[in-house]
Amino acid sequence: MIELRGVGYSYGGGNLLSGLDLELTPGSFHFLTGPSGAGKTTLLKLCYGDLKPTAGAVTIDGRDSRRMDRDGLARMRRRIGVVHQDCQFIDHLSIHENVALPLTVAGRDVAVEAANLEQLLGWVGLSRRANALPPELSGGERQRAALARAIIMDPDVIIADEPTGNIDWDMSKRLLSLLAELNRMGKTVLVATHDLALIRAAKAQVTARVLRLAGGTLSAGTEL
Numbered sequence: 467m468i469e470l471r472g473v474g475y476s477y478g479g480g481n482l483l484s485g486l487d488l489e490l491t492p493g494s495f496h497f498l499t500g501p502s503g504a505g506k507t508t509l510l511k512l513c514y515g516d517l518k519p520t521a522g523a524v525t526i527d528g529r530d531s532r533r534m535d536r537d538g539l540a541r542m543r544r545r546i547g548v549v550h551q552d553c554q555f556i557d558h559l560s561i562h563e564n565v566a567l568p569l570t571v572a573g574r575d576v577a578v579e580a581a582n583l584e585q586l587l588g589w590v591g592l593s594r595r596a597n598a599l600p601p602e603l604s605g606g607e608r609q610r611a612a613l614a615r616a617i618i619m620d621p622d623v624i625i626a627d628e629p630t631g632n633i634d635w636d637m638s639k640r641l642l643s644l645l646a647e648l649n650r651m652g653k654t655v656l657v658a659t660h661d662l663a664l665i666r667a668a669k670a671q672v673t674a675r676v677l678r679l680a681g682g683t684l685s686a687g688t689e690l
């Protein structure tokens with residue numbers, strides 16, 4: 467479980483976020499909306515320990531993110547899969563290699579995991595694009611590859627930052643279906659999005675809470 471209590475954050479000039487309370491209970495699905503610049507990406511980074519709060523506390527499975535040492539942070543991050551806004555691929559590595567990268571970083575033998583990797587690429591519909599380089603993919607393919615990389619370590623939590631930002635409606639729905647399926651498998655999901663149509667479409671697939679971040683504060687979520 468990820469819990470924020472009285473969380474504030476400042477990049478140096480004034481408070482961007484203040485007094486945020488949030489509980490991401492296991493198996494929950496949350497959408498995070500709000501105007502551009504409201505601090506959605508910042509809030510996601512606080513949830514996965516990439517930023518430490520300047521006020522209040524973020525606890526991840528009961529451990530305060532400010533008190534985690536490097537090893538603790540690395541262990542925790544393996545349990546949280548992140549889909550970054552800009553995907554963050556290594557452009558000279560194939561999609562297969564990019565998706566396998568978290569395994570390599572964790573010291574796991576990619577050859578041993580080959581079957582899992584194939585299955586995962588098939589699940590996101592990228593089997594035939596496995597040897598392509600990231601710049602050769604469409605926006606929707608990149609997002610699905612980023613999702614595959616985020617879940618290759620079988621995390622308990624998936625955090626996605628504008629995963630449908632640059633992709634068409636059909637592909638957005640497909641990505642949403644993948645996230646919904648992961649949620650049905652018991653994963654906790656948090657998705658930042660501007661896309662209100664996507665949130666409406668999610669109603670048929672998941673029970674989700676919609677949070678709105680504006681003016682530095684988080685409004686109590688409405689249930690889908």
Ligand SMILES: Nc1ncnc2c1ncn2[C@@H]1O[C@H](COP(=O)(O)OP(=O)(O)OP(=O)(O)O)[C@@H](O)[C@H]1O
Pocket residue numbers: 477482500501502503504505506507508509
């Ligand atoms: N590393 C940084 N240093 C200083 N200011 C930053 C930094 N990162 C973000 N900001 C500022 O914090 C504010 C919130 O940024 P953030 O990316 O969290 O918002 P957002 O709601 O995700 O925006 P968008 O919807 O446009 O992606 C912005 O004004 C941004 O310029």
